[in-house]
Amino acid sequence: MSRATELRDEASYDEALLQLIVALEIVFAKRQNIAESTTERAAAVISTGSRLSFTNVCDALGDLYEKRSRYVHQGHRSVSSDEAEAVLLLIRPVLWALMKLQTDPQRRTKESIEAWLVHLDFASKSLLAERDLDEKDRAFVLGSTVSAGSVRSAGSCTTPIQ
Numbered sequence: 001m002s003r004a005t006e007l008r009d010e011a012s013y014d015e016a017l018l019q020l021i022v023a024l025e026i027v028f029a030k031r032q033n034i035a036e037s038t039t040e041r042a043a044a045v046i047s048t049g050s051r052l053s054f055t056n057v058c059d060a061l062g063d064l065y066e067k068r069s070r071y072v073h074q075g076h077r078s079v080s081s082d083e084a085e086a087v088l089l090l091i092r093p094v095l096w097a098l099m100k101l102q103t104d105p106q107r108r109t110k111e112s113i114e115a116w117l118v119h120l121d122f123a124s125k126s127l128l129a130e131r132d133l134d135e136k137d138r139a140f141v142l143g144s145t146v147s148a149g150s151v152r153s154a155g156s157c158t159t160p161i162q
Contacts, residue, residue, distance in 0.1 A: 004023070008081070008084045008085070008088065011081065013080060013081055014077045014078070014079045016079070016087075017064060017068055017071070017079045017083075017084060017087060018068055018071060018072065020088070020091060021064065021068045024038050024042050024091065024094065027041075027042075027098065028041035039058055039061045040058070040121070040124035041121065042057075042061060042091070042094055043124065043127075044120045044124040044127060044141055045094050045097050045120065045141055046090060047127065048123065048138055048141045048142055049092075049093025049094075049141075050092075054124075054127040054128070057090070060090065067079055067083075096142070097142050098143065099143070100143030100144055116143070119141065123141045
C-alpha cells in the first residue's frame with residue numbers, strides 16, 4: 001500500500017494500480033480463478049464496509065483488472081490521477097478489515113485467515129443472490145466482532161474479468 005501511494009505521488013498511476021491489484025491478489029486470490037476470487041472477496045469487504053453496492057464494486061474492480069491487464073500485457077497506460085486516488089479510497093475497507101484481524105492474536109493464525117476467506121466466499125455468494133448479511137456475518141466480513149445494521153445487497157458481478 002505504501003509503495004502504491006509513493007507511485008501515485010510520483011504520477012506513476014498505472015504502476016500504482018498494479019501494486020494495489022497485486023496486494024489484493026495476495027490477500028484474496030484462490031489458486032484458480034485469481035481475478036474472480038479476488039474481485040468477489042474484495043467486493044464483499046468493500047461493499048459491506050461502505051455504502052457502495054456489491055454490483056458496483058464488482059464492476060469497478062473488473063474495470064481496474066482490465067486496465068491492469070492492458071498495462072501488464074500491452075504496456076498501455078490509462079490510469080488517471082483521479083482513478084488512482086479512487087482506488088486507494090475504494091480499498092480502504094479492506095485495509096481496515098485486515099488491520100482488525102491483525103489486532104487480535106487469536107485471529108492472526110493461518111487457520112483464522114482461511115476461515116475469514118471462506119466466510120468472504122459465503123458473503124459474496126449471498127450478495128450475488130441479493131441476500132442481506134446479518135450483523136454477525138457483516139462483522140465477520142469486516143474483521144470485527146460487533147456491528148450495527150444490515151448490509152444492503154445489489155445484484156451480481158456481471159463484468160467479465162480477465
